[in-house]
Amino acid sequence: MTIQEKAAQMKLDSPKLAATPAKVRDHALELIAQALLSHKNEILGANARDLQTAEQDGVSAQVMKRLRFDEHKLTDVIRGIHDLIALPDPLARIQLKRELDSDLLLERVSCPIGVIGVIFEARPDALVQIASLCLKSGNCVILKGGSETMHTNRCLFALIHQAAVKGGLPESCMFQAEARSEINELLSCHESVDLLIPRGSNAFVRYIMEHSQIPVMGHSDGICHIYVDKDADIAKAIPVIVDAKSQYTAACNAAETLLIHRDIADALLPPLYQALRDAKVEVRGTQEIRRLIDCLPAKEEDFSTEYLDLIISIKLVDSIEEAIDHINRYGSHHTDAILTENADAAEQFMRYVDSAGVYQNCSTRFADGFRYGFGAEVGISTGKLHARGPVGLEGLCTYKYQLFGNGNIVGDYASGIRQFHFQDLDVE
Amino acid sequence: MTIQEKAAQMKLDSPKLAATPAKVRDHALELIAQALLSHKNEILGANARDLQTAEQDGVSAQVMKRLRFDEHKLTDVIRGIHDLIALPDPLARIQLKRELDSDLLLERVSCPIGVIGVIFEARPDALVQIASLCLKSGNCVILKGGSETMHTNRCLFALIHQAAVKGGLPESCMFQAEARSEINELLSCHESVDLLIPRGSNAFVRYIMEHSQIPVMGHSDGICHIYVDKDADIAKAIPVIVDAKSQYTAACNAAETLLIHRDIADALLPPLYQALRDAKVEVRGTQEIRRLIDCLPAKEEDFSTEYLDLIISIKLVDSIEEAIDHINRYGSHHTDAILTENADAAEQFMRYVDSAGVYQNCSTRFADGFRYGFGAEVGISTGKLHARGPVGLEGLCTYKYQLFGNGNIVGDYASGIRQFHFQDLDVE
Numbered sequence: 001m002t003i004q005e006k007a008a009q010m011k012l013d014s015p016k017l018a019a020t021p022a023k024v025r026d027h028a029l030e031l032i033a034q035a036l037l038s039h040k041n042e043i044l045g046a047n048a049r050d051l052q053t054a055e056q057d058g059v060s061a062q063v064m065k066r067l068r069f070d071e072h073k074l075t076d077v078i079r080g081i082h083d084l085i086a087l088p089d090p091l092a093r094i095q096l097k098r099e100l101d102s103d104l105l106l107e108r109v110s111c112p113i114g115v116i117g118v119i120f121e122a123r124p125d126a127l128v129q130i131a132s133l134c135l136k137s138g139n140c141v142i143l144k145g146g147s148e149t150m151h152t153n154r155c156l157f158a159l160i161h162q163a164a165v166k167g168g169l170p171e172s173c174m175f176q177a178e179a180r181s182e183i184n185e186l187l188s189c190h191e192s193v194d195l196l197i198p199r200g201s202n203a204f205v206r207y208i209m210e211h212s213q214i215p216v217m218g219h220s221d222g223i224c225h226i227y228v229d230k231d232a233d234i235a236k237a238i239p240v241i242v243d244a245k246s247q248y249t250a251a252c253n254a255a256e257t258l259l260i261h262r263d264i265a266d267a268l269l270p271p272l273y274q275a276l277r278d279a280k281v282e283v284r285g286t287q288e289i290r291r292l293i294d295c296l297p298a299k300e301e302d303f304s305t306e307y308l309d310l311i312i313s314i315k316l317v318d319s320i321e322e323a324i325d326h327i328n329r330y331g332s333h334h335t336d337a338i339l340t341e342n343a344d345a346a347e348q349f350m351r352y353v354d355s356a357g358v359y360q361n362c363s364t365r366f367a368d369g370f371r372y373g374f375g376a377e378v379g380i381s382t383g384k385l386h387a388r389g390p391v392g393l394e395g396l397c398t399y400k401y402q403l404f405g406n407g408n409i410v411g412d413y414a415s416g417i418r419q420f421h422f423q424d425l426d427v428e
Numbered sequence: 429m430t431i432q433e434k435a436a437q438m439k440l441d442s443p444k445l446a447a448t449p450a451k452v453r454d455h456a457l458e459l460i461a462q463a464l465l466s467h468k469n470e471i472l473g474a475n476a477r478d479l480q481t482a483e484q485d486g487v488s489a490q491v492m493k494r495l496r497f498d499e500h501k502l503t504d505v506i507r508g509i510h511d512l513i514a515l516p517d518p519l520a521r522i523q524l525k526r527e528l529d530s531d532l533l534l535e536r537v538s539c540p541i542g543v544i545g546v547i548f549e550a551r552p553d554a555l556v557q558i559a560s561l562c563l564k565s566g567n568c569v570i571l572k573g574g575s576e577t578m579h580t581n582r583c584l585f586a587l588i589h590q591a592a593v594k595g596g597l598p599e600s601c602m603f604q605a606e607a608r609s610e611i612n613e614l615l616s617c618h619e620s621v622d623l624l625i626p627r628g629s630n631a632f633v634r635y636i637m638e639h640s641q642i643p644v645m646g647h648s649d650g651i652c653h654i655y656v657d658k659d660a661d662i663a664k665a666i667p668v669i670v671d672a673k674s675q676y677t678a679a680c681n682a683a684e685t686l687l688i689h690r691d692i693a694d695a696l697l698p699p700l701y702q703a704l705r706d707a708k709v710e711v712r713g714t715q716e717i718r719r720l721i722d723c724l725p726a727k728e729e730d731f732s733t734e735y736l737d738l739i740i741s742i743k744l745v746d747s748i749e750e751a752i753d754h755i756n757r758y759g760s761h762h763t764d765a766i767l768t769e770n771a772d773a774a775e776q777f778m779r780y781v782d783s784a785g786v787y788q789n790c791s792t793r794f795a796d797g798f799r800y801g802f803g804a805e806v807g808i809s810t811g812k813l814h815a816r817g818p819v820g821l822e823g824l825c826t827y828k829y830q831l832f833g834n835g836n837i838v839g840d841y842a843s844g845i846r847q848f849h850f851q852d853l854d855v856e
Binding site for chain 2: 240355357402404
């Protein structure tokens with residue numbers, strides 16, 4: 001079967017998965033957790049083969065870390081599945097209940113999106129997280145993981161799929177694409193696939209967005225800012241800036257640019273510069289900044305660059321308005337923070353900055369599904385439609401309108417024989 | 429200024445509109461209603477010019493009806509604005525409030541999408557409805573209406589824009605594109621425009637979807653079904669079917685296909701056929717149907733056709749499952765109804781049919797923003813992301829995550845010095 005044929009079959013079967021009761025989906029997740037645990041050696045063996053190939057290919061130590069799936073990571077993903085089981089069912093929630101007339105009741109209920117294609121980096125733990133999020137939310141999922149962990153992926157997928165079917169989920173609730181050529185085939189399945197979630201490099205995500213008619217959820221750039229207001233607490237600000245820049249530079253929620261109010265620059269910059277240097281961060285500043293500290297020069301293009309590295313650009317601003325304009329112009333609408341003790345300034349920043357996350361006095365690195373208490377995330381969305389920020393169970397759902405009548409016809413309302421009375425009823 | 433330059437300016441100014449208090453937006457709407465009322469003669473005069481041109485061009489009576497903007501329609505749109513003013517503010521609503529830790533508070537608040545481009549048919553009342561929905565929801569809007577009502581559009585736009593600015597909304601909260609060539613320019617504004625809402629023919633909507641990187645909300649086809657279950661009440665069913673087909677055939681929510689359970693066909697078809705013929709509906713049936721009533725033959729392609737006319741296709745099914753499969757395969761995921769007195773059958777239908785609207789015992793023609801009590805709608809979405817079904821104020825909003833900290837850094841949580849405690853607080 002081609003990817004298109006498999007996806008078409010999945011599309012037809014997806015209402016069956018959507019209609020499964022929560023306890024069936026949770027029980028299947030429990031069986032998946034048990035299967036992963038009891039087949040530990042098999043999984044670690046498959047991963048050893050992938051690591052051996054990667055080593056022969058001279059893969060860097062940093063990447064090796066992501067490819068490795070050891071006992072520690074297995075424990076983590078199993079705990080993640082149990083966290084998901086403990087979360088309430090995101091489906092069949094009544095979001096709106098309105099009497100349109102005495103015998104005409106409108107309800108809006110949550111339901112799965114349907115068929116989701118996720119293309120993700122070579123990280124076996126991601127496969128488990130994505131599959132379990134999709135099954136919990138009643139979505140069929142097409143998985144395409146990085147080929148560097150092909151054996152691990154194949155082993156994990158088989159175990160998860162078997163356990164899901166044993167738990168009563170439909171046979172076609174998930175399938176795995178393996179060949180890189182199958183990505184383009186997947187991109188053409190706009191009649192069967194409701195949503196694509198690509199993860200990986202910016203260039204890759206952009207490629208997906210430009211080559212498919214399927215809606216794409218994800219983020220291209222992660223250019224996050226910290227604005228240090230004139231009313232910032234310097235002692236509080238410095239650790240936040242260092243954390244946001246250096247705690248994990250490869251993440252999209254790491255800070256790339258620092259905007260500093262002119263009035264606080266003299267006091268802040270010398271100790272901040274020392275702290276950044278201690279954390280091995282390279283500082284690039286505008287001319288004004290370089291008059292205050294001995295850093296490298298920042299060019300215009302620095303402010304549009306996602307370094308993903310121990311580099312930060314710094315610029316002075318005259319006002320919070322200038323900071324907001326800079327962020328809305330150069331940022332990627334991901335996550336931006338203000339450091340201030342002034343509640344009015346914080347409110348202004350949060351209102352006017354057009355980003356998925358707007359923070360006061362904390363690190364941009366908190367933008368993450370686990371840290372928001374969503375259990376896990378399939379990705380972070382910088383799009384403004386459907387789901388924004390970390391996308392968990394709720395972001396994998398949509399809704400449908402149910403209307404219960406008693407033979408009601410529009411003609412009666414158009415002619416004026418009957419009138420709508422619109423009365424909202426309590427939900428849940 | 430080109431469309432691109434204007435849209436870029438609008439994008440920069442959009443946070444200003446987003447941050448206006450509800451009372452400013454409502455006051456501006458009040459001024460708009462007053463301006464429309466007090467400039468009645470000017471508006472009707474502009475419309476008279478458009479109608480004269482249309483008449484010279486030999487436009488059909490049906491289209492003339494849509495181009496006409498008379499006192500009756502003016503009263504309607506003004507009442508619509510007052511309805512919108514009375515609706516609660518969709519912005520700054522706290523949807524989630526969660527303590528991540530004792531000094532780290534996460535809130536999810538509703539906010540506008542930003543800049544919306546609406547391309548709509550030559551119907552002056554649509555211009556007023558779309559503009560007022562966008563302003564109430566804090567969205568900047570680029571309007572491109574049908575050129576057949578150019579003079580009316582120009583007059584209405586000028587009055588609305590002046591009143592909006594007088595009411596304190598930003599100068600760039602709205603602009604109007606007039607030339608047809610400007611549509612393609614608008615389609616290229618993916619850096620400034622957050623959402624496109626095209627209305628009009630299926631071919632046009634598809635053209636927009638295929639020629640822009642901007643997310644598109646709307647619907648291409650409207651192939652709605654009615655399934656008459658074996659437990660239907662025939663006396664109730666017939667008027668519903670006639671209404672769904674004939675009350676307004678040009679609408680996307682009119683029924684196109686009727687699926688009838690074999691067990692009820694003998695009793696239903698003769699009186700139904702009579703009722704449909706009385707309503708001047710042409711019936712096309714499968715061979716089986718033609719053995720029961722004397723109708724025209726339905727071909728396979730009939731079941732994928734949106735007639736938008738007084739024509740209906742009819743087919744027998746053996747079971748509710750067969751009906752559901754047919755609808756999910758041939759339908760456009762718009763609105764589908766089951767006619768049955770059996771609550772279990774209705775529940776099964778509503779769970780398994782993958783459409784924005786799933787109805788029991790009422791006409792598909794109820795799928796409409798006004799009839800759902802949304803005040804008005806900018807369109808009906810058959811997409812499954814963001815908004816589904818009739819799109820009112822809520823569908824024009826997104827949200828942002830606000831995080832309030834006290835110098836919190838991720839490093840402390842990664843190292844285990846601090847732990848998240850995730851506690852949901854009551855909202856509103």
